[in-house]
Amino acid sequence: MTEYKDITIIGGGSAGLYAAFYSGMRDLSTRIIEFKPKLGGKIHVYPEKMIWDVGGVTPITGGKLMEQMEEQARTFDPEIILNEKVEKLEKNHEDLFVVTTNTGQEYLSRTVILATGGGIVEPVKLDIEGAERFEVSNLHYTIQRLDDFKGKKIAVSGGGNTAIDWANELEPIAEEVSLIYRGEDFKAMEAYVANLELSSANIYKNTTIEKIIANEEGHRVKAILTRNQKTGEEILFEVDDLMINYGYDRELKFIKESSLNVELVREFFVKGTAKSETNIDGLYAAGDILSFDGKVGLIAGAYTDAANAVNQAKLFIEPDAHAKAKVSSHNAKFDEKNRELLSHLYTKS
Structure with missing residues (x-):
């Protein structure tokens, strides 16, 4: 049994990585659990394809985007668990989520964000x-x-x-x-x-x-x-x-068999809201796994889902907290990092 985190993110793709970054902006201790040996999610299927539809990012290969997303996700040093497959999701008597993986390890968390894409995906x-x-x-x-x-x-x-x-x-x-x-x-x-x-x-x-x-x-x-x-x-x-x-085999066994009775849509998606809430308090979803009216099926939409999920998790843990983080251009958490970056740029020039 490990110490509990504020947020455990299940899945290390686009939504999970951005959720890890944004949770750092909200001063939340964070853990990512990814069953693959590396982060990046489904983009690993097309690392050389050009991606044009991420806001503010000129055409970029999937592989390069994965590198940048992982670097961003590590900004606030989340705990990253690779090569472990989540097999069970429950709550204990202290109302903490217990996430159990195929290794038998149990991870405790005050909240959980489901970011598994359309379920854990393996090629047929x-x-x-x-x-x-x-x-x-x-x-x-x-x-x-x-x-x-x-x-x-x-x-x-x-x-x-x-x-x-x-x-x-x-x-x-x-x-x-x-x-x-x-x-x-x-x-x-x-x-x-x-x-x-x-x-x-x-x-x-x-x-x-x-x-x-x-x-x-x-x-x-x-x-x-x-x-x-x-x-x-x-x-x-x-x-x-x-x-x-x-095609790909999708697996949501740990959600379907959970005693939490998470509400699903069309078997492979979690029913939620535009704020990334599910029907279970403290459990949120982001990216392809999340289904709601008005859903945007883009990487950019996954980022929005992730930010909403983290904000709701923050309010669940601290009801009096601000509804959302300050944007990075006005956020004191980046002051020192900005000075280092600007100093490096000026030194180079």
């Missing part, structure tokens, strides 16, 4: 025996660097937005791109599909991957055997890399 894996051994080499569920695939033969399997977007991004730089989809009609935006159909990518519908053929050493995918489910035709593809995107 390729259901072929032994496929997992290729994940360390050339079987991929995300793309970290497009340049790694330059001049290669790539097979992409999937029919949703991400799979088709990958095929479109890889087509100009790869030697060959083949898109393999088990269905007839793609489940992606029309613009993505139109771009794919106009490209040089090979498209195989009604087709599934039946077998993986390894190289002589046995540690890389050398080829894949596919079957057309309508005609029975089999095709053997030699590949340098195999990309899989069958």
Whole structure:
């Protein structure tokens, strides 16, 4: 059992990281629990994609934005717990939240902010025996660097937005791109599909991957055997890399099974208010996990959710506190940091 914090944030993506920063502005002791080995959330799925819609930020890659969000989140030195998956959320006899992870560790907190995105997300894996051994080499569920695939033969399997977007991004730089989809009609935006159909990518519908053929050493995918489910035709593809995107498994088990009876919407979202409140006192939500009328589904909206959640947590802990923090340009907490930054700038010039 650890000492209690004012706020425990479950999830280290956009909403969770901004909540950690803003809670420091409100003088609240803070903990982030993230089940991945690093912070950043779902942006890890598209680190090289350009992001244009964060207010005041010129076009920036997902990877760079993650770096900046993490640096900002660490401003007030929150406790950061990585590689631990939350499995239980309850309250004890002292009315403190008890957050239990897969390690058996229990974390106490006066308030909790749920910032898990649309639930804890894991990619749906390729259901072929032994496929997992290729994940360390050339079987991929995300793309970290497009340049790694330059001049290669790539097979992409999937029919949703991400799979088709990958095929479109890889087509100009790869030697060959083949898109393999088990269905007839793609489940992606029309613009993505139109771009794919106009490209040089090979498209195989009604087709599934039946077998993986390894190289002589046995540690890389050398080829894949596919079957057309309508005609029975089999095709053997030699590949340098195999990309899989069958969507993501979402898990909110720790919320659904909690004795707190948190109200959900459409199974994967927490029902809340524009102030990031849930139906449980002291429990708030921010980012994709939060559903309310007028919700803004942008990273910028996640930041607003996070600030609202922290402000409500502050008022829950200290009912007489100000409703919100002073903006950074007039906040004394930044005076010393500003002097250091300005001194550095003047020294450089």
